Amino acid sequence: MRITGYRTLSTLNHWGRPVGDANGFIADGVTEVPVVLLETDGGLTGVGLGAHGDAQRIFPALEGQDPRAVTALYDRMLAHTFKSGHAGTTFGTIGAFDMALWDLKAKLAGEPLWRTLGAADRFVPGYASGLDIALDDQELAEHYTAWAERGFTGAKLKGGLDTERDVARLTAVAEVLRANTSAPALMLDVNEAWGPHQAVRLLARIEDSIELAWIEEPVRRWDVPGNRAVARAARAAVASGENLTGLEQFRPLLAADALQVVQTAGVWGITHFLRVATLAHGHDLPVSPVGYHANPLAHAAAAVPNHLVTEVQGTETPVGVTVDQVIADGGIVLGDSPGLGITIDESAIGELDRTGAWSHPDGPHVRPATAGLRLVPAQGPVGTEDGS
Structure with missing residues (x-):
């Protein structure tokens, strides 16, 4: 079997709420979801979700190759870009193709990817995450009540703009999750909004009021x-890594004991996650994938010995996308469909008449000029912001 071509699509996810973080939010809750379809001469098509802006540049590394050689092809894609580097959209494109390759490999074996990767259990523990910084108090409680009804015992909130607001929101969510446990796991994600000295001071203020599993x-x-300074000062673990691309960016952080929970983004692909998990395991650290549509990394998370918990951002699926999994019992129950279990309805996607807005100037993918530089809480529609 040989790789013969690819197609790229873009669909939409309707979150049903505003989504974002300390850097901004998308008010209408409609965002784009890029899709890559990798074609073969054997009639099978691999599905990958994630950025594909560099597909035309990356694909020559795959064309004519046997798709079963997944890890070798991953390194071939990296080698194809070594002069200009593999950060950003380039790494995302490599990740999307890599995801499609693993999907093909498991489809060729006639089994779900979690079995191909050697997992024994289809259940992947998760925590709830709402990208919730723009939700008011009632909306926040209603959102996490729905997660509690699905058995979740942990939640990650977006914050970093106002410590008093963060404590109040964490406290409210803890009360909701106590329907399932006397000691909910609470995490706070500030999305790089603090400077180092700010982080130590502001986190101490939060930890005086509530226990965090990680910051x-x-x-x-x-x-x-x-x-490392935050890790030394905090009672909570420091979690990071979703925006790091390549093992070379993780090594100095792990060597300095600067992280206690190692994360990877769902859009960077299966092979990247597996390699980061192995690196973390060598440091006796847990790994936790950051959520993405259809939870593709859950298959790999099920197969690594140091998986802690996977972020689950929603129960909806993008337009034209179905996935063989169930969100229940506080996690992800993976199905038996071959590959990733993701099916793409191209006709449904073709009928879309608008685009998404992750890259909107007010959105979370645009870093504010004042991030890390605020002396007092900043007034705004999603609360206020502490600085130092």
Whole structure:
């Protein structure tokens, strides 16, 4: 079997609520979901979800190759871009193709990817995550009540703009989750909104009021001494890594004991997650995938020995996308469909008459000029912001 071509699509996810973080939010809750379809001469098509802006540049590394050689082809894609580097959209495109390759490999074996990767259990423990910074108090409680009804005992909130608001919201969600446990696991994600000295002071203020399992991205993703300083001062673990691309970016952080929970983004692909998980395992650290549509990394999470918990951001699926899994019992129950269990309805996607808005100037993918530089809480529609 040989790889013969690819197609790229873009569909939409309707979150049903505003979604975002300390950097901004999408008010209408409609965002784009890129899709890659990898074609073979054997009639099978692999599905990958994630950015495909560099598909034309990356695909020559795959054309004519046997898709079963997944890890070798991953390295071939990296080698194909070594002069210009593999960060950002390039790494995302490699990840989307890699996801499609693993989907093909499991389909060729006639089994779900979690079995191909050697997992024994189809259940993947999860925590609830609402990208919820723009929700008011009632909306927040209603949102996490729905998660509690699905058996979840942990939740991650977006924050970092106002410590008093963060504590109040964490407390409210803890009360909701106590329907399932006397000690809910609470995480706070500030999405790199703090400077190192801010992070130490503001996190101490939060931890005086509530126990956190981890603080996520308290400072810039590459800041080894900053993350280490937070880790030394905090009772909570420091979690980060979703925006790091390649093992070379993780090594200095792990060598300095600057992270206690190692994360990877769902859009960076299966092979990247597996390699990061192995690196983390070598440091006796847990790994936790950051959520993405259809939870493709859940298959790989089920197969690694140091998986802690997977972020689950929603129960809806994008337009034209179906997935063989169930969100229940506080996690993801993977199905038996071959591959990732993801099916794409191209006709439904073709009928869409609008685009999504992750890259909107007010959205969470655009870093505000004042991030890390605020002295007082900033007034705004999603609350206020503490600085130092």
